[in-house]
Structures are given as C-alpha cells and as structure tokens.
Amino acid sequence: MFKSQVYFPLFPIPLWTPLWSLYFINVHGAPYLEMPFDTSKSFGYDGPWYTVPVAIGSNEQTVNLFPGSQWAPTILSTTVCEDIPDCVSKKGGLYNYELDESTYPNTIGFNAKGVDTVPYGSLFDAEGQNYGQFAQIKVGNGFSRVTIANASISRVESVSLFYGRKEVGMSNGFLTLGAVDDAHAFGSYRPVIPLNNLAKTGVIASRSWGMHYPSAKLNQLPSLVWGGYDRSRISGPIERFDSDSNAVKKMDLIGMNIDTAIGKSPFSYQKKSNLLVNPLSNGKDNVLRVELESALPYLVLPQETCDAIAEELPVRFDRTAGFYFWETSNPLYQGIVTSPSYLSFDFRVSASQNFTIKIPFALLDLNLTAPLVTTTQAYFPCMGARLDTESSDGAILGRAFYQADFIAQSYETRKFWIAQAPGPSYTSPDIRSISMTDISLDAPTSRDDIWIQSWNSTWKVVPFETTRSPPSESSSASSPTSKTGAGISTGAIAVIVKSITL
Incomplete structure (x- = not known):
C-alpha cells in the first residue's frame, strides 16, 4: 500500500x-x-x-x-x-x-x-x-x-x-x-x-455509512446510506465494535451452528453445534478472527469449517471449480433452502457476552454462471481460507454474510455496528444521520419475532407433531455425520416428498 x-x-x-x-x-x-x-x-x-x-x-x-x-x-x-x-x-x-x-x-x-x-x-x-x-x-x-x-x-x-x-x-x-x-x-x-x-x-454529516446488502435472488431491496443508516434494516440487537488502525472491521468468531427459527427442523436434530473448526487453534481457544468485507462474495472460512458444514447438507464439492454445489435433484435441497433453518455465527463481544447473526439457508442458495461454469449451478458459498499462521488473518465474511446483517461504520469514532437484518418483508425506510461524535445508533426494540415475521412470506414452516417433543440438540464434535445429507430426518423427507407429489 x-x-x-x-x-x-x-x-x-x-x-x-x-x-x-x-x-x-x-x-x-x-x-x-x-x-x-x-x-x-x-x-x-x-x-x-x-x-x-x-x-x-x-x-x-x-x-x-x-x-x-x-x-x-x-x-x-x-x-x-x-x-x-x-x-x-x-x-x-x-x-x-x-x-x-x-x-x-x-x-x-x-x-x-x-x-x-x-x-x-x-x-x-x-x-x-x-x-x-x-x-x-x-x-x-x-x-x-x-x-x-x-x-x-x-x-x-x-x-x-x-x-x-x-x-x-x-x-x-x-x-x-x-x-x-x-x-x-x-x-x-x-x-x-x-x-x-x-x-x-x-x-x-460525517465520514460514515450504513448498509444492508440483501438477496437479489429473493428480490429484496438493498440499502446504502452515506453519512447515515436506515433504521428499518435493524431487526435484532445491535452491537458496537472497534475497527483496527486501518478501519478494517474485524470480529472474533467463536462458534457456528445450524438451527431452526420456528417449527420442525428439516434435519434429524433441532440444532447442530460445534461447526467452527480453526486449524490454527492447536487444541486451545477455537476463536477465529474474521474480517467483514462486502467486496468479496463468499464466506471465506477454514476449509475444515466449510467441510464440517457441508457434511450436514446435500452438497458436493467440485475440486475443479473449488465450490460446493447444491444437489438440486435431491428433495432435501428444497426442504432446507425453503425452511426456517439457518446457519448461525456466534461472535464474542466481551468475556461475558456473545452476539449472534443468523443466515437463513435461503440466502446461501446462490448461483454460479458463465464463465465459471457452462450451465447455471446452485452453490453453497463457503470457500477455503488461506490463513496466515502468524497473524491468523485470512478468514473473511463477504457478501453472502452481508445479506443477513445490517452494518454501519464511522471513520470519525473508529467504530462499526452490526445487527441482524430483516428478511424480504420489512417496514418502510427510516433514514437517520450519523453525526461525527456518534458512538451508538438509535435502533428499534429488539424482538426475535420481528425477524421471524419478516421471513414468514418466504419460509415453509413444518409444525411439530403434537404427540412428540422437538428433536434434541446435536454436536458435530460428538456425533459427526459420515456422508452428505446424513443429518436430514426421514420425517422431513416424507413431508417434502408428499408436497411434491400433491
């Protein structure tokens, strides 16, 4: 530079x-x-x-x-x-x-x-x-x-x-x-x-900006404001972090999980934990330092993490292209990408506080087109990172991550803010300015049901059976799946197949 x-x-x-x-x-x-x-x-x-x-x-x-x-x-x-x-x-x-x-x-x-x-x-x-x-x-x-x-x-x-x-x-x-x-x-x-x-x-008003960069595939309207932010793009708790000396936005990722917001999970479990694998942890703290950057399209994570997540999904890794392709002919594919299931990212705010961003699988169903492939392919946007063994830099959460979150930044105060962003249904714009001295942003009251409601028009919710309790939590560390799609429940398969044949 x-x-x-x-x-x-x-x-x-x-x-x-x-x-x-x-x-x-x-x-x-x-x-x-x-x-x-x-x-x-x-x-x-x-x-x-x-x-x-x-x-x-x-x-x-x-x-x-x-x-x-x-x-x-x-x-x-x-x-x-x-x-x-x-x-x-x-x-x-x-x-x-x-x-x-x-x-x-x-x-x-x-x-x-x-x-x-x-x-x-x-x-x-x-x-x-x-x-x-x-x-x-x-x-x-x-x-x-x-x-x-x-x-x-x-x-x-x-x-x-x-x-x-x-x-x-x-x-x-x-x-x-x-x-x-x-x-x-x-x-x-x-x-x-x-x-x-x-x-x-x-x-x-200031050297600042706020953005929600949502899904073009779902026809969501994006928002980018210089000198301010759109308050309507915040649908969860908002947290403040310090940017580094170059104003790069970095956070400590401490966990990744698969979970379901409402109704029955399409998987054989309601939640799968311990999907984050940091090869540089040496058996110690599994914290991964990640950068937030919308210039890149992908979730650039350790290959071991991408593989751990892929084990739970109907995807296959194409070594020539370097991408995970969704197996779209598999009925499990539609069951997952239309469900309220999501991939969650847990970040450390302090020694006693964590913070979570949820990315519904509908947002992780993207398309590869020419010239990368000859025919359009649905793909899961996880890409193996080149981690620096000394600084541990190299993991980057790009545009695929930005679809699900609201991010704002001030170069005046060297702060950035992050919050869960809404789904395809949200309220009318509510633009606010960011002053030169702002260290906090005015955000709406945080309620998880507001975020769920913003996805209601998109998700296909499968209710729980009244005679059975919800599936328990599973951990990839204790019960790894051995093949693609092994984590999908047979009950979910039956529901999906029935909906297709009707």
Whole structure:
C-alpha cells in the first residue's frame, strides 16, 4: 500500500457542487446521501448481486459497482476486454479514459500489478495491472445527485482471477466505502476519497455509512446510506465494535451452528453445534478472527469449517471449480433452502457476552454462471481460507454474510455496528444521520419475532407433531455425520416428498 494524507479543500462547499445539491442540503436538511441501487438487473457470476450505478468522467460513463472495500473506487477500463470474446466485464459497464475530457491527468504515478491489481486479489492469485488517476464521479440520484470533480480512482487495465484451474475476468468494479484518510498522496497530486470528500464539504454529516446488502435472488431491496443508516434494516440487537488502525472491521468468531427459527427442523436434530473448526487453534481457544468485507462474495472460512458444514447438507464439492454445489435433484435441497433453518455465527463481544447473526439457508442458495461454469449451478458459498499462521488473518465474511446483517461504520469514532437484518418483508425506510461524535445508533426494540415475521412470506414452516417433543440438540464434535445429507430426518423427507407429489 502507499501512504495517504488528509487534504482539505479551500471552500466549505466546492465550486463544482451543483446548485440543486445545495438546495437539497440546506432546505431539506438531510445530512446523508442514499445511494441508489439498480434493481432492474443483477450482476456477478457468483450471485446474483445488485450494484450501484456511478457516472465516471466528463462524459458521464455509467459503470455498475459492488459496494465494498476502502480508498479509491476500483473501475474497470475498456482495455480489460481487449482480445477477449464474450468478455464478462462488459455487462457492468467499462470506463474509456481516452474519451474523458476532464483536465486531470489519466495517470498520476501510482500503479500496481499482480495480486495487488484489485482488492483481495491474493485470494484468487490475481494477475493484471492498474493505475491511479483523477476522475470526475457523480453519485446519488435525482435531486440528491452530487459531483466529486477530483476523485481518486483505481483504473484496472487488465485483470485475471483464478478459480482452481479456471481463469476468468472481473464482472464489476467496487464503489468503496470511505477510508481513514481523506485523500491519496501521489507526489503533488491529492485526489480525494469520494465518501470522505462529501463529509468534508458538508454534503453528508460525517465520514460514515450504513448498509444492508440483501438477496437479489429473493428480490429484496438493498440499502446504502452515506453519512447515515436506515433504521428499518435493524431487526435484532445491535452491537458496537472497534475497527483496527486501518478501519478494517474485524470480529472474533467463536462458534457456528445450524438451527431452526420456528417449527420442525428439516434435519434429524433441532440444532447442530460445534461447526467452527480453526486449524490454527492447536487444541486451545477455537476463536477465529474474521474480517467483514462486502467486496468479496463468499464466506471465506477454514476449509475444515466449510467441510464440517457441508457434511450436514446435500452438497458436493467440485475440486475443479473449488465450490460446493447444491444437489438440486435431491428433495432435501428444497426442504432446507425453503425452511426456517439457518446457519448461525456466534461472535464474542466481551468475556461475558456473545452476539449472534443468523443466515437463513435461503440466502446461501446462490448461483454460479458463465464463465465459471457452462450451465447455471446452485452453490453453497463457503470457500477455503488461506490463513496466515502468524497473524491468523485470512478468514473473511463477504457478501453472502452481508445479506443477513445490517452494518454501519464511522471513520470519525473508529467504530462499526452490526445487527441482524430483516428478511424480504420489512417496514418502510427510516433514514437517520450519523453525526461525527456518534458512538451508538438509535435502533428499534429488539424482538426475535420481528425477524421471524419478516421471513414468514418466504419460509415453509413444518409444525411439530403434537404427540412428540422437538428433536434434541446435536454436536458435530460428538456425533459427526459420515456422508452428505446424513443429518436430514426421514420425517422431513416424507413431508417434502408428499408436497411434491400433491
């Protein structure tokens, strides 16, 4: 990485800010900016995922970006598709810097190659080349649309990612969510970080954001607010954590379980515990340090953990692709992904307090498409992590995790917040700003039934038999399953088969 420093503009509101955006700020008194997602189409060969459209350059070239990562937005250049037929990157929009008539230089001295070409490129043995540059960026929508004239961007000229033996390009770039500093330092150049610049110029209340990045497959509406958050996207207890010195969001994962929110479990047990396996624990504390990052699509966990979870599911591991494919012809598949069963993540808040996020299996039923596979495949998004034996870094909870939670972050106070997010049914938006000094967020009263109600329209609940008590808890440590799907109950099979034949 390169060293960055703060750059303060000479004017409280820059001269390039449109007059209508001043009206929006001063009259409507809304010190936040709702970032519009384009929900008319989705992107990604491992999703689907919604994106945020952003206009780049003086001629406003539209590119569709995944929200995630920090510092300069990652923008794919038209050169990434040179001599590549059916280039996967074209669908999301590409930036032709030669058509950009802005007065800023196209390159400003910084470039990176190989795994540093894109964020988290080392996970995919990335190859390629990028360049730092100034660019005009327009974000927002309608009367809340604003312009950042001297934004820093990372222009990717070429990139290849490797999934096993498969080489593919990137589908989309990234709309970054701020940084610890307000500008990059490239010699005499000081291109600004978009979110930070809007805070410095008073367009938003603070260097902060709040997001719920839900399922495009279930047609859930996403929410991303710069300088604020949507209170309606909180449907459980909210916890506050400290980010590290680089404002990276990390937590201690202490357990993973399979459980069922309501009704009868499709498994032979109501709850399966001890699914988290940390190969670096050496028989001691099984705590796994995990990073939260929406730039990545997957649950990047120790391979041993992915395997332990997969043992409970009707999935098979494809070594060529490196993914777990759902066995969609198995009736157990539909029974699980439509049930109120979920994969839970237990985090340590303090020595005496834990915190849980629940991901329904409906959100872990994603699709792989070309060019990763020749025909669409349903997959379970757990990917083996490359854990650093010294720092223990390498485990990352990506977009698949973000579908189920609300996350907000403040660079002012170096805090981030996390809470359970609702399912497909939730109340109307309730946008709040995040001030420069906020260390807590106003959240609704926490009730588990609110979260369950938000999923009622999606789940198929199987009631308990009145003559029998619920199945007991099972532990993978004491009673491991020996084959795929071995944890599914025969009673659940009968119910599922009956529903299919009716």
